Amino acid sequence: MRKLTYFVAVSVDGFIGDESGNGDVFTTYVDEEFMAFLAAEYPETLPTHVRAAVGLDGVPNRKFDTVLQGRGSYQVGLDAGITSPYGHLRELVATRSLEKSPDPNVELIRDDVVGRVRALKAEDGDRDIYLCGGAQLAGLLADEIDELIVKTYPVVFGGGMPMFAGRSSAITAFALEENRTFGNGVIVRRYARKS
Helix, strand or coil, X not given: CCCEXXXXXXXXXXXXXXXXXCCHHHHHHCCHHHHHHHHHHCHHHCCHHXXXXXXXXXXXXXXEEEEEEEHHHHHHHHHCCCCCCCCCCEEEEECCCCCCCCCCCEEEECCCHHHHHHHHHHCCCCCEEEEEECHHHHHXXXXXXXXXXXXXXXXXXXXXXXXXXXXXXXXXXXXXXEEXXXXXXXXXXXXXXXX
């Protein structure tokens, strides 16, 4: 069974963006050491245009073959004129507001997001599903998330968009499996859901 992994950037105080959802400050911490880590361990989590810019065109996907994002996260690419931000992956966008996909590589999930994710997880394959964001989608799918990869950046927002919004289910326990610290102050932790 494939895993759903929430691979997320977050502030020290647990926010993935400020009050408007903007998390641009995180990009200021992507230095040579951290980019080398992302390129080696998680190259598929870099958008296609970024992969091209840093020489990762043609680098095989290591962990994920599918990306899932909410409408707000997808809008960031649309605002920049990018209709398929992860063209090297199968892309799905959970949305109620888009009537038609702006790109043939992007599948829209308009209803039963949980059911669609369960179907994705049940597919054969040796690569997993990358939950890219955002907060509402993560909250909706909290009970389906098998793994968390949390990139904690040394900034405090003091408020904003939480990692999980609108979550109403019970507490879920995860076990720390890996912890890496970088010279820029970023800490990357990988957690697996406890059974």
